[in-house]
Amino acid sequence: MKKCLYPVSLFLLIIIGFSASEILVVKVEKTALRTEPRFFAPVKSLLKFGDQVEKMTLQEGWFQVKTLQGLSGWVHSSALQPRPSTLALLTKGPKTEATATEVALASKGFNRQVETSYRQRHPEIDYTWVERMLGFKADQAAIEKFLKEGHLGEWKEAK
Amino acid sequence: MKGKRFLAFLGLSLLLLAACSTINEKGKEILGKMDQISEKDKELITKTGEALRSSFQDLTDEEEYYIGRSVSALILSRYQVWNNEAATRYLNLLAQAIALYSDRPEIFAGYHVLVLNSDEVNALSAPGGFIFVTRGLLRLCQDEDTLAGILAHEIGHISARHGLQAIKKSRLLEAFKLLASEAAERLAPDKMARLTDIFEGTLDDIVAQLIERGYDRKAEFEADALALKTLRRMSYSEQGLILFIEELEKRKEKASKLEGWLSTHPDPEDRLKRLQAEVSSEGRGLAILKIRTDRFRRVASAWK
Numbered sequence: 001m002k003k004c005l006y007p008v009s010l011f012l013l014i015i016i017g018f019s020a021s022e023i024l025v026v027k028v029e030k031t032a033l034r035t036e037p038r039f040f041a042p043v044k045s046l047l048k049f050g051d052q053v054e055k056m057t058l059q060e061g062w063f064q065v066k067t068l069q070g071l072s073g074w075v076h077s078s079a080l081q082p083r084p085s086t087l088a089l090l091t092k093g094p095k096t097e098a099t100a101t102e103v104a105l106a107s108k109g110f111n112r113q114v115e116t117s118y119r120q121r122h123p124e125i126d127y128t129w130v131e132r133m134l135g136f137k138a139d140q141a142a143i144e145k146f147l148k149e150g151h152l153g154e155w156k157e158a159k
Numbered sequence: 160m161k162g163k164r165f166l167a168f169l170g171l172s173l174l175l176l177a178a179c180s181t182i183n184e185k186g187k188e189i190l191g192k193m194d195q196i197s198e199k200d201k202e203l204i205t206k207t208g209e210a211l212r213s214s215f216q217d218l219t220d221e222e223e224y225y226i227g228r229s230v231s232a233l234i235l236s237r238y239q240v241w242n243n244e245a246a247t248r249y250l251n252l253l254a255q256a257i258a259l260y261s262d263r264p265e266i267f268a269g270y271h272v273l274v275l276n277s278d279e280v281n282a283l284s285a286p287g288g289f290i291f292v293t294r295g296l297l298r299l300c301q302d303e304d305t306l307a308g309i310l311a312h313e314i315g316h317i318s319a320r321h322g323l324q325a326i327k328k329s330r331l332l333e334a335f336k337l338l339a340s341e342a343a344e345r346l347a348p349d350k351m352a353r354l355t356d357i358f359e360g361t362l363d364d365i366v367a368q369l370i371e372r373g374y375d376r377k378a379e380f381e382a383d384a385l386a387l388k389t390l391r392r393m394s395y396s397e398q399g400l401i402l403f404i405e406e407l408e409k410r411k412e413k414a415s416k417l418e419g420w421l422s423t424h425p426d427p428e429d430r431l432k433r434l435q436a437e438v439s440s441e442g443r444g445l446a447i448l449k450i451r452t453d454r455f456r457r458v459a460s461a462w463k
Contacts, residue, residue, distance in 0.1 A: 028268075029268050039259050049221070076264055113351070117352070126236065130289070136247060137255070138251055146256055156394035
């Protein structure tokens with residue numbers, strides 16, 4: 001009888017493991033799924049705001065995740081936030097803090113519509129330079145070259 | 160006999176694993192169909208979520224970005240932009256490299272820097288990654304390590320959401336309450352008008368803090384500590400930030416151009432004491448490399 005408990009325990013452990021699997025949501029406009037937990041690792045795929053991934057492990061600020069398409073890789077934790085499990089979401093009982101912020105992700109708030117409404121009231125406020133500023137974006141290769149040249153970060157010992 | 164039991168155990172375990180795999184696939188299927196949950200459920204979830212929000216920490220990265228965009232537009236209504244392509248490219252490259260080593264490398268739409276054409280010595284950071292530095296401040300910097308220290312400090316403010324802390328709690332609570340009361344996809348016109356009022360008040364709270372009052376001492380010291388941590392990770396000399404504050408301290412009695420900085424930052428002497436206590440012996444000892452100073456000087460000749 002005792003021996004029969006082994007597979008049952010194993011089954012329960014797996015079930016617990018599954019139910020503990022956590023879904024994370026991309027909270028920034030876009031981010032990259034990388035092959036290793038570092039910014040200069042090759043990019044496997046791009047993720048966009050609202051995309052959901054399954055958390056596998058967390059290592060020094062990087063989540064190893066799996067996408068819905070089954071692609072696994074690493075995403076920095078500052079680009080992701082927790083989402084309650086599917087079951088919690090469907091049982092209409094979200095009660096945790098994580099749930100509050102997660103749900104807010106998909107909800108109304110201080111968003112594009114509010115900015116539009118504000119700008120209609122204040123047509124004198126000029127956003128031209130704000131838009132231009134958002135276009136100032138150094139690409140990853142330029143940042144890597146800059147760091148290498150300056151003996152900085154991962155290249156601090158570079159000759 | 161033992162072997163048979165083991166085989167039975169293994170067989171049953173494999174069966175159970177297969178069952179779990181099916182469950183797992185089913186879970187993913189449900190997950191993939193998240194968009195298909197009923198409108199009623201969506202409404203309930205949204206309302207509950209909004210009702211649970213209670214502080215600036217509950218604002219999402221997207222909301223932080225939209226607040227930051229308008230705060231930036233208001234800052235730019237008070238200053239002229241210095242439109243120098245080489246300087247802007249260098250500052251953005253530097254800031255975006257630094258951000259990767261900060262506590263918050265990813266932010267809704269990234270970190271961006273713009274130079275303000277003002278002789279005043281000042282740096283401002285709006286929520287959501289918008290950083291503004293004046294030409295007057297750039298002129299005080301002697302090398303890249305110092306400028307890196309200043310930008311790391313501004314990124315520290317953004318990373319710790321110091322700008323959002325200025326929003327009056329009552330305003331935020333009213334916004335969250337209003338959002339919780341409305342389940343429809345789009346807000347009704349009267350509610351949108353009220354939310355816009357609150358948004359406007361929110362911008363006023365932040366702009367007043369950034370331009371008139373400045374962050375409190377606790378936030379400034381926290382941004383300094385975050386800057387030191389970032390500089391250490393990158394191997395920039397921590398001495399750069401200290402040299403800059405020393406320069407401010409030397410000039411504070413006579414320089415009217417420092418008024419903006421002094422009214423919005425703690426006394427340089429206090430900051431210096433703190434920084435000197437926190438700087439690591441390793442960070443202090445790191446050399447300000449010539450190669451970095453050389454590339455800095457090539458760009459700095461434009462703002463001198």
